[in-house]
Amino acid sequence: MNKPYYSVIFTSKRTEGDDGYAHMAQKMEELAKQQEGFLGIESAQGEPNITVSYWESLEAIKNWKANTAHLYAQEKGKQDWYSWFKVRVCKVEREYEFFKG
Amino acid sequence: MNKPYYSVIFTSKRTEGDDGYAHMAQKMEELAKQQEGFLGIESAQGEPNITVSYWESLEAIKNWKANTAHLYAQEKGKQDWYSWFKVRVCKVEREYEFFKG
Numbered sequence: 001m002n003k004p005y006y007s008v009i010f011t012s013k014r015t016e017g018d019d020g021y022a023h024m025a026q027k028m029e030e031l032a033k034q035q036e037g038f039l040g041i042e043s044a045q046g047e048p049n050i051t052v053s054y055w056e057s058l059e060a061i062k063n064w065k066a067n068t069a070h071l072y073a074q075e076k077g078k079q080d081w082y083s084w085f086k087v088r089v090c091k092v093e094r095e096y097e098f099f100k101g
Numbered sequence: 102m103n104k105p106y107y108s109v110i111f112t113s114k115r116t117e118g119d120d121g122y123a124h125m126a127q128k129m130e131e132l133a134k135q136q137e138g139f140l141g142i143e144s145a146q147g148e149p150n151i152t153v154s155y156w157e158s159l160e161a162i163k164n165w166k167a168n169t170a171h172l173y174a175q176e177k178g179k180q181d182w183y184s185w186f187k188v189r190v191c192k193v194e195r196e197y198e199f200f201k202g
Contacts, residue, residue: 007110007191009153011143015201042112044147052110052151058194078199086198090108090191093159100116100184 005039005092006055011048012085021081028073035064048084054092061089106140106193107156112149113186122182129174136165149185155193162190 014021032038032053037060043051055061064070077085115122133139133154138161144152156162165171178186 006194007108007189009108009110011153042147042149042151044145044149044151046143046145048143048145050143050145050151050153052112052153082199083201084199086196088108088196089194091194093107093190093192095187095189097187098179098183098185 006058006061007090007092008053008055008061009088009090010051010053010085011088012051013048013083015081015083019080020076024073024076024081028070031067031069032064035067036060037063048086058089107159107162108191108193109154109156109162110189110191111152111154111186112189113152114149114184116182116184120181121177125174125177125182129171132168132170133165136168137161138164149187159190 029041032041037056039054039056041051041053043049055064065074130142133142138157140155140157142152142154144150156165166175
């Protein structure tokens, strides 16, 4: 990844039951990967769940947020899937990486 | 949280076995919470695991990184606990939150 770039930290708590969530989550991840300026996505389960996506620019994040299919998923998320979520748009200021051996 | 503030995205892959990891992780979380400028921490399990901590300033992050007990844990982490990790220091540019009505 070339700096500077941006991260979107999405922390969430789900409601009970699946109700189409898993299918939509997979579809949205596939769709995000096709967006211009998309760099990567990582998801992990906990209290809260954490998904971090990485983007080349604020413009790319804005375009993804305004994507029609994604707008529908966001609305369904508020109505059905999430009891709480928080979105933080961040600028990655620096990074370092460790590999074993 | 008052803006502006900072997030540290720590993504990691563990080696096999515990080897004192769980105990140290708990100790480090307790110690982080006592640091000046600490705002919060969230952890979730996946491939990779994701821990995000939140801080008032880059100075607070720097001080935590240089904390003696934390330095020891970082060294043990490289030797024993992690096959890979990545640290991203980020500035939170904006955020929004949703609560179920």
